[in-house]
Amino acid sequence: MNKSYALVTGATAGIGLDIAKELAKKGHNIILTARREDRLKDISAQLIEDFDIHCDYVAADLSDINAPETIYRFCSDRQYSVEILVNNAGYSINKKFHETPEDEEEKFLRVLGISVISLTKKFIPSMLEKQSGKIMIVSSLASFAPPSSGWGALYGPVKTFVNRFGDAININYRSKGITSTNVCPGFTVTEFHTASGMQDAMDKVPAFMKKDSQSVAVGAVNALMQGKSVWVPGLLNKLLAFICNVLPASLVIRMSSNLAGGRYE
Numbered sequence: 001m002n003k004s005y006a007l008v009t010g011a012t013a014g015i016g017l018d019i020a021k022e023l024a025k026k027g028h029n030i031i032l033t034a035r036r037e038d039r040l041k042d043i044s045a046q047l048i049e050d051f052d053i054h055c056d057y058v059a060a061d062l063s064d065i066n067a068p069e070t071i072y073r074f075c076s077d078r079q080y081s082v083e084i085l086v087n088n089a090g091y092s093i094n095k096k097f098h099e100t101p102e103d104e105e106e107k108f109l110r111v112l113g114i115s116v117i118s119l120t121k122k123f124i125p126s127m128l129e130k131q132s133g134k135i136m137i138v139s140s141l142a143s144f145a146p147p148s149s150g151w152g153a154l155y156g157p158v159k160t161f162v163n164r165f166g167d168a169i170n171i172n173y174r175s176k177g178i179t180s181t182n183v184c185p186g187f188t189v190t191e192f193h194t195a196s197g198m199q200d201a202m203d204k205v206p207a208f209m210k211k212d213s214q215s216v217a218v219g220a221v222n223a224l225m226q227g228k229s230v231w232v233p234g235l236l237n238k239l240l241a242f243i244c245n246v247l248p249a250s251l252v253i254r255m256s257s258n259l260a261g262g263r264y265e
């Protein structure tokens, strides 16, 4: 039995689920993780049936400081060698900054930021031994944009942070056979907006700005395999990323408010 695996966080829904399917389709064994164990069990059985791969799962809440160690132990106890690490789990806080309890923000930063570092730190030594490994960080187009003023004040900043972390991994380890790919989607139809209590805002976004999670996953896995350092899905999002990188923030804020209101009021 081939014991090399792709580990996907946030694999019970949306982009993570479709990335797991895409990797399984390419013949990779998969380890799924997220909080909802019933979904993990069903998805695991389906991937095994559909793609004739080995799949296993471990339920873990990444807001818990011990979760990365639990996930790492689960893999090492079973001698699963993680050659692909997909850091995808995420959500947003739908509250104003001054109304958000600090412990809620700490949990949020753990899921979207610290767990990404922690899992990478735990799995990179075995990648170094093999001189081969691929890491994906599912970031966001928001990582390039000015942080929003109301809800989700920390979302853009933590995504910018993980982009820089991915860049640091590339600078330190690309020459040793390990690459990191920042995947930066724009609006994608998943459970994200409902789970984060933001479905109303998502409903106001024009359809031409939304992508489906399957096409995002296919492109993300291709970018990962090619060892790209950054990938933005779709021409429009690429243009927006470019605009965010070259235009003054004040102009980006005005344009963004016209296209998808609520972000900067």
Ligand SMILES: NC(=O)c1ccc[n+]([C@@H]2O[C@H](COP(=O)([O-])OP(=O)(O)OC[C@H]3O[C@@H](n4cnc5c(N)ncnc54)[C@H](OP(=O)(O)O)[C@@H]3O)[C@@H](O)[C@H]2O)c1
Pocket (backbone or CB within 6 Å): 009, 010, 011, 012, 013, 014, 015, 016, 033, 034, 035, 036, 039, 060, 061, 062, 063, 088, 089, 090, 091, 111, 138, 139, 140, 141, 184, 185, 186, 187, 188, 189, 190, 191, 192, 193, 195, 213
């Ligand atoms: N959808 C968009 O418009 C969009 C745009 C840009 C970037 N992104 C990014 O894409 C990534 C995936 O989001 P998505 O849109 O696919 O959202 P989604 O459909 O809501 O999926 C989120 C996944 O993260 C898991 N998750 C959430 N909190 C977790 C926790 N505390 N511990 C462990 N797992 C947790 C969820 O599983 P459980 O609930 O089972 O734990 C689920 O599998 C996120 O990092 C998000 O920031 C999304």
